[in-house]
Amino acid sequence: MSTYKGIKGFTVQTIAxxxxxxxxxxxxxxxxxxxxxxxxxxxGTGAWSSGxxxxxxxxxxASAINATQTAALFAGGYPAPxxxxxxxxxxxxxxxxNLNQARHGLIGMGTQTxxxxxxGSGTYTANAETxxxxxxxTSTAMPAGxxxxxxxxxxxxxxxxxxxxxxxxxAYDANTYLWNGSSWTExxxxxxxxxALSSFGLSNAAIAASGYAPGVVTNVESxxxxxxxxxxxxxxxxxxxxxxGTQTLGIFGGGYVGPPFVANTETWNGTAWAExxxxxxxxxSEGCGLGTASLAIAGENPGYSALTEEWTVPQTITNVTVSSx
Numbered sequence: 001m002s003t004y005k006g007i008k009g010f011t012v013q014t015i016a017x018x019x020x021x022x023x024x025x026x027x028x029x030x031x032x033x034x035x036x037x038x039x040x041x042x043x044g045t046g047a048w049s050s051g052x053x054x055x056x057x058x059x060x061x062a063s064a065i066n067a068t069q070t071a072a073l074f075a076g077g078y079p080a081p082x083x084x085x086x087x088x089x090x091x092x093x094x095x096x097x098n099l100n101q102a103r104h105g106l107i108g109m110g111t112q113t114x115x116x117x118x119x120g121s122g123t124y125t126a127n128a129e130t131x132x133x134x135x136x137x138t139s140t141a142m143p144a145g146x147x148x149x150x151x152x153x154x155x156x157x158x159x160x161x162x163x164x165x166x167x168x169x170x171a172y173d174a175n176t177y178l179w180n181g182s183s184w185t186e187x188x189x190x191x192x193x194x195x196a197l198s199s200f201g202l203s204n205a206a207i208a209a210s211g212y213a214p215g216v217v218t219n220v221e222s223x224x225x226x227x228x229x230x231x232x233x234x235x236x237x238x239x240x241x242x243x244x245g246t247q248t249l250g251i252f253g254g255g256y257v258g259p260p261f262v263a264n265t266e267t268w269n270g271t272a273w274a275e276x277x278x279x280x281x282x283x284x285s286e287g288c289g290l291g292t293a294s295l296a297i298a299g300e301n302p303g304y305s306a307l308t309e310e311w312t313v314p315q316t317i318t319n320v321t322v323s324s325x
Contacts, residue, residue: 013027013029014029014031015029015030015031016030016031016032017030017032018030027039039318042315042316042318043292043313043314043315044313044314044315044316045276045277045313045314046251046267046276046277046292046311046312046313046314047277047311047312048253048265048277048278048279048280048296048309048310048311049309049310049312050280050307050308050309050310051088051091051295051308051309051310052088052091052092052093052308053093053306053307053308054074054086054093054297054298054306054307054308055084055086055093055094055095055306056082056084056086056095056306057298057303057304057305057306058077058078058079058080058082058104058298058304059077059078059104059284059285059298059299059300059304059305060076060077060078060104060105060106060148061074061075061076061077061078061082061104061106061108061286061298062074062075062076062077062106062107062108062117062118062120062286063108063286063287063288063297064108064109064110064111064112064115064131064288065108065109065110065151065152065153065199065200065243065244065287065288066109066110066111066153066154066202066288067110067111067112067115067288067289068111068112068288068289068290068293069090069288069289069290069293069294069295069310069311069312070088070089070090071087071088071089071090071111071112071113072087072088072112072288072289072295072297073085073086073087073088073096073108073111073112073115073131073288074086074108074286074297074298075098075099075106075108075115075117075131075136076099076102076103076104076106076117076120077104077298078104078105078304079304080102080104081102081103081104081120081121081122082102082103082104083098083099083100083101083102083103084096084098084099085097085098085099085131085136087112088112088295088297088308093308096134097134097135097136098136099117099129099136100129100136100137100138101120101125101127101129103120103121103122103125104120104121104122104147105119105120105121105122105147105148105164106118106119106120106147107119107120107149107150107151107160107163108151108286109151109152109153109154109155109158109159109160109179110131110153110154110155110158111154111155112133113131113132113133114130114131114132114133114154114155114156115130115131115155116128116129116130116131116139116155116158116179117129117131117136118142118160118179119142119145119146119147119149119160119163120147121147121148123145124145124146124147124164124165124166125141125145125147126141126142126143126144126145126146127141127142127145128140128141128142128179130155131155140182140183140184141184142160142177142184143175143177143184143186144165144166144175145165145166146163146164146165146166146173146175147163147164147195148162148163148164148195148196149161149162149163149173149195149197150162150163150197150198150199150208150211151199152199152200152201152202152203152205152206152207152208152223153179153201153202153203153206154202154203155181156180156181157178157179157180157181157202157203157204158178158179158203159176159177159178159179159187159203159206159223160176160177160179161174161175161176161177161190161197161199161206161208161223162174162175162190162193162194162195162197162208162211163195164195172193172194172195172212172213172214173193173194173195174189174190174191174192174193174194175189175190176188176189176190176223176228178203179203187226188223188226188227188228189228190208190221190228191219191221191228191229191230192213192217192219192221193213194211194212194213194217194219195211195212195239196211196212196239196240196256196284197209197210197211197239198210198211198239198240198241198242198243198252198255198287199243200243200244200245200246200250200291201223201245201246201247201250202246202247203225204223204224204225205223205224205225205246205247206222206223206247207220207221207222207223207245207247207250207268208220208221208222208223208228209221209234209241209243209252210234210237210238210239210241210252210255211239212239216237216238216239216256216257216258217237218233218234218235218236218237219233220232220233220234220273222247232271232272232273233273234252234266234273235264235266235273235275236255236262236264236266236275237257238254238255238256238257238262238264239255239256239257239258239284240254240255240256240284240285240299240300241253241254241255241284241285241287242254242285242286242287242294242295242296242297242299243287243294244287244288244289244290244291244293244294244295244311245268245289245290245291245294246290246291247270248268248269248270249267249268249269249270249290249291249292250267250268250291251265251266251267251268251291251294251311252265252266252268253265253266253278253279253285253287253294253296253309253311254279254281254282254283254284254285254296254299255282255284256283256284256300259302260282261282261283261284261300261301261302262282263278263279263280263281263282263283264278264282265277265278265279265311267291268291279296279309280309281301281305281307281309282301283296283299283300283301283305283307284299284300284301285297285298285299285300285305286298286299289311291313292312292313292315293310293311293312293313294310294311295308295309295310295311296308296309296311
């Protein structure tokens with residue numbers, strides 16, 4: 001029979017009491033109470049709070065979707081079209097260097113220091129640019145031009161999916177493009193072609209939700225690195241939500257229902273959606289971050305918004321009894 005030492009390479013520590021401070025994943029035996037315990041991270045109830053306003057109010061820009069709540073990035077947008085990028089330090093936004101091609105309706109991937117932006121309108125461009133934390137550089141174009149797509153992943157491994165193809169209204173797209181850091185490859189199509197969808201995750205573990213198909217839908221799909229599968233639908237149909245998270249823990253907030261703009265927030269636990277605390281201001285926006293610490297950035301309601309809202313879930317490490325002797 002396998003032992004803990006055989007699996008982990010060390011024996012369970014025995015102490016006369018509970019450990020302090022607690023460290024997540026720590027396993028120990030309390031000899032005073034004769035209890036085997038493990039330290040577990042327990043999530044509290046999340047809430048939105050106000051963050052710093054962006055420098056220039058806008059919508060339909062590219063947010064680096066896997067950036068963090070304290071180190072975020074976005075670029076482009078409307079009105080204009082815009083070329084400016086902005087960076088967030090957890091308190092305030094500061095303007096950075098411009099994209100090489102000013103545009104809106106583009107999509108972003110990656111982090112504040114290693115990002116990728118691609119697509120956009122009004123010419124349904126296929127152009128892509130990479131960001132190194134300081135400046136943008138032209139990169140390999142996508143196989144086809146489109147806008148209002150969605151994305152998942154990092155600068156070196158990313159997905160772009162859905163959107164509107166060159167041809168305008170009604171040309172809803174199901175294509176998925178995989179980026180390997182230097183080139184694009186077309187991979188499995190989504191089950192539902194749509195635009196203005198929202199997403200989070202990585203290139204081999206992504207969630208895509210809602211959007212126009214045409215009309216606002218609640219469909220959610222999961223990507224496993226090979227194919228898309230329909231999973232549990234959102235509770236509220238909407239498009240252009242702010243999102244952040246992983247395939248097992250994520251959040252979507254706000255959105256547009258054609259009209260109105262909504263403030264609804266739903267969290268994802270890997271199996272089901274749960275409606276939780278609403279945003280302070282309902283709007284169509286972009287987001288980034290994790291399911292426990294995310295941002296909803298700027299957007300439209302119906303004028304252009306400069307607001308930032310921060311989603312935070314408190315976390316507590318606590319001891320859980322595994323067994324007693």
